[in-house]
Amino acid sequence: MNKAKVLIVLLFSLMISLVAEAQLSSVVTSRDQVIQKKIKTFIVLNEESGFVMSQSPVKYKVDDEMPLCYFTIDNPANLVLPNLGRYLVIHELKKDEGGDQYDWVLENNCDEKDVFFSRTKFITVENSTWWNVLVDNDKVLFQSMVNHGFLKIDEQGDFSMVDDRNAASRWKLIYVY
């Protein structure tokens, strides 16, 4: 291989690595990153209803500041579920200056038969906050680990659980720097 070809291969590799660097290695924020406040935040949008996931879902507007969520993994053993997805915990990002510094996570509360954001401090069933992320084309579905139901949001912005995968809401993750 002559020098020119080597150079072309190197440049190509460099371009690939730069493109790869621009993308996220994982949507999950590690514990260290949470401590360092290097949180990978997302607008979690259901385009059918137009709602953005949060404690009080709001309608998506491009120009407005939207509620942000981030994902963590409680148990590293759950990092990979071959061909299925991963069990992630969905947190809503709260701004410190708002005074609400608690950790709010999406919980499938089977006792109350309801889905809502709860403070971690008051969660008794740990895996009620674990959500298996299933990929459907370029969107994702959230499946609860507790009862294997799927998360749905209706036209009023209320969360519920459904058994039928087809009836589940598809969510678009929009990464926000």
Place this chain on the structure above:
Amino acid sequence: MYFKAKEIVAALFLLCMGHALVGQSDVFYTFFLEKEINLKAGGVFVHPLKNVGKETLIDVNAFLEISIEKACLPLAGDGNEKAGNVNAWSQMPLFWPATSPDKADVVVSGSYNIEKESDAEVFRFYETNTAISNPIPYFEVRPKNRVSAEVILQYKYTDGTLVSDTLRFHEISERKKNTKLKSMEKLLAECQKALEYDFRKLYVFADYETAKFSLEKVKVSDKGLKEELKSAGDLLKGRRIAELGNLYKRIYENEPSKEAAFCLGICYELVGNYPMAAKYYKQMPEFHTIARMKKSLLLFDYLQSIGAELKLEEF
């Protein structure tokens, strides 16, 4: 012609004086032709520019008026020299506002169009971690703000000549990783600032820079001249250029040398006699003087081309 002869003479005189006035020690300002401008001095009448855009994002006429006011203020003398005249090298108002198009040497008219646009590009990615069997897709929305401006100016001179000029501004801001999105307000403010700057530049054809003039050591055998030469440094620092030039001229005529020619060249340059300066500098070529002479002669030729009567200082 557009320049009035006596004003040009006064301007050149002040240009020469200007060297001494603004100089510190042996550092002086030199002036050169930056660009030829469409306003060739005299009375200027400006018709308000027509907005051909859909909306009024920037009131161009408002700051055009301010720009003209600044450029056309009467000769300073009230301690407001800097603001009084944009054309700093001459300290003279080369332009003044005409009360009507009939009384103007040049009538400016034209139009402007300022547009803004916001959109966003959406990119789809997947996690790149190879350990993940089912990478999660995510999107990035990169909003973009764009502001563009086009100002078309037409200059109509008394002899019927018509010249057009276009000022353009185009700025796009995109939110990317490590890059903040500039708000539309900020982009419009930048656009206004750029246009204001461009308007101000319409009145400035000569620019200036500082240059340090150091006299070369000259060997002189004549005792009288040798004695006189001791005061050369003080003459330069005291801005007594006419005396200094006279001294070096006598030295050069008595004992021609390239060092004496160089010093005489400096003196001619400092009084604005660029052709003579170039002639003497040639005997001892040096990069900085060649570069300065090139610019200065351009200014000299330009002034001559527009009919300025140039009074050249001799020693």
